């Protein structure tokens with residue numbers, strides 16, 4: 129099979145971790161007889177440095193011409209980097225928001241998994257983490273407060289800022305369908321999170337989700353208020369299978385959930401549209417403080433590449449092989465420094481990539 | 489001194505816990521030579537049952553005529569209670585939002601404290617909770633998404649819902665001042681939480697907070713993105729002193745923080761306006777499942793009454809006495825069932841109230 133992949137190395141540790149993910153993908157291609165055609169685009173700070181803006185039209189076109197995008201991370205230190213002297217809509221993060229919108233990537237899948245071998249890193253007490261957990265946050269990614277109208281005005285000398293949270297039923301329906309579809313293949317439970325006791329958009333969210341649920345009699349639907357969900361993630365994360373929620377709540381809850389696993393360096397994500405196209409990136413950030421030191425953990429990016437093989441290319445066997453390789457190196461005791469613990473063998477970013485590629 | 493207090497027993501366990509808090513207040517009055525004049529008003533479901541609406545004009549007037557309001561909790565089971573068949577703006581919670589707005593209670597103070605005696609209930613690993621933590625969430629309470637314009641319309645047969653997040657600089661400034669004022673009396677650190685990489689309202693928030701910070705050179709200000717804050721609360725809650733944030737973020741983060749303590753039945757809150765007036769209520773809900781069973785934990789309400797003594801009446805000595813009584817009963821091993829653990833003595837709601845009153 130011919131795989132057309134656009135890479136966004138990005139900023140900070142991005143180029144290093146994308147490099148290791150490519151190493152693993154190349155090994156997969158070799159073993160399973162595929163051919164990968166890579167293109168590279170600039171985004172975020174890397175694009176600002178060259179083009180003055182965080183994402184160019186051409187970059188978007190290049191991404192569109194591919195089957196999938198593999199991204200590292202973007203952004204720098206917000207207090208010291210010159211990128212953050214620019215107006216907000218020209219900063220590195222604006223590139224990420226722009227590509228999500230341009231490619232219509234409305235469905236953001238963020239698994240939060242407690243790996244048995246890394247259970248010690250979980251910040252929760254052993255009684256709570258003992259049985260592990262494995263949830264998937266399905267976050268709406270192209271609507272809500274992120275993309276509603278916003279303005280800052282001065283009225284009688286008083287500054288006033290407005291953001292708008294808008295959802296129409298079609299935007300809610302398509303993400304709900306994605307959520308139920310994936311729950312059907314998992315433990316068959318959807319927790320839809322909203323603030324229906326306050327927001328109109330949440331009340332519409334709730335009723336559309338209930339309409340969609342009717343087509344999935346085998347999936348259990350429960351509604352949870354966002355404040356309660358923030359509590360339940362800490363109290364009993366094992367209760368969740370698929371969490372379905374809007375953009376801003378999903379931003380907050382998915383980060384909370386990833387920290388609850390204790391090993392954010394292991395967490396992949398996928399952002400999908402209505403076709404097989406997807407953008408795949410680690411859940412963690414660009415970690416500018418450790419960039420270029422060859423100590424970053426490439427596993428989240430490698431696992432994002434595995435999600436790409438599964439969702440965009442339907443290469444389940446290959447995806448399984450990558451995930452198995454990750455489990456294998458963990459079992460063998462290899463750790464990058466972010467997940468290092470006593471008795472394990474510390475390896476660099478490139479060594480981890482080599483170990484993973486060898487095990488494919 | 490003459491204390492005019494309006495009580496809102498409310499729904500669920502509300503009447504029981506307010507009863508015990510009054511018991512403690514009465515003992516304080518007796519010991520320290522004060523006179524308390526109570527009035528009662530209905531709010532939430534209790535008001536719907538009598539008046540058909542969750543809050544009447546007269547109730548608001550009664551509250552306004554008092555020095556402070558002591559509230560239990562409002563709301564019922566959202567799936568079984570007839571209150572939730574009403575349109576959203578007539579449900580129990582609408583009464584709470586209405587009184588916050590009517591009394592201009594823009595500053596919501598929610599302490600999240602790990603009590604040494606209850607450290608075992610903390611869901612975090614001992615390495616993280618060992619040194620305890622004691623933070624205060626200062627949540628803006630009368631602006632943002634909660635009170636912006638909202639509407640649901642149908643356009644070409646497509647339902648579309650809109651909520652609006654608005655802040656002007658005055659709303660931000662007054663809550664920031666409250667935050668810095670209280671930080672000055674604590675560990676002198678303010679963490680202002682926003683989503684300035686996306687929202688205009690957050691960018692205005694950040695600049696006004698920075699302006700206010702100039703008047704408090706002794707207080708350290710740091711900015712944190714809301715998604716990162718949701719992570720940090722789990723990773724290292726001890727890093728926080730005062731968290732200053734807008735309404736919706738404050739709703740989510742304060743609930744997360746309260747669960748991180750593991751003993752939400754212990755957490756008080758105060759909602760203040762620009763005068764000494766305040767509404768005091770426990771951070772927890774109405775727990776309809778255990779209502780009327782005399783097993784609720786009245787401590788959060790008792791500690792809310794202590795906050796009232798301190799903030800509205802400037803009775804620091806009396807507030808100290810109430811807080812000392814709480815520490816004392818915990819030390820003596822008395823526990824309501826929600827915080828019960830091996831080797832402790834289980835007591836009912838009324839017994840806990842008696843024990844606390846005796847120790848004043």
Ligand SMILES: CC(C)[C@H](C(=O)O)[C@@H](O)C(=O)O
Nearest residue numbers: 221222224225379685686715
């Ligand atoms: C960088 C930022 C704009 C982005 C978001 O808020 O969506 C990030 O936090 C994420 O979750 O991917």
Ligand SMILES: CC(C)[C@H](C(=O)O)[C@@H](O)C(=O)O
Nearest residue numbers: 325326355581582584585739
């Ligand atoms: C009941 C609800 C409207 C309320 C809120 O969201 O403010 C509650 O969650 C709270 O935090 O006091």
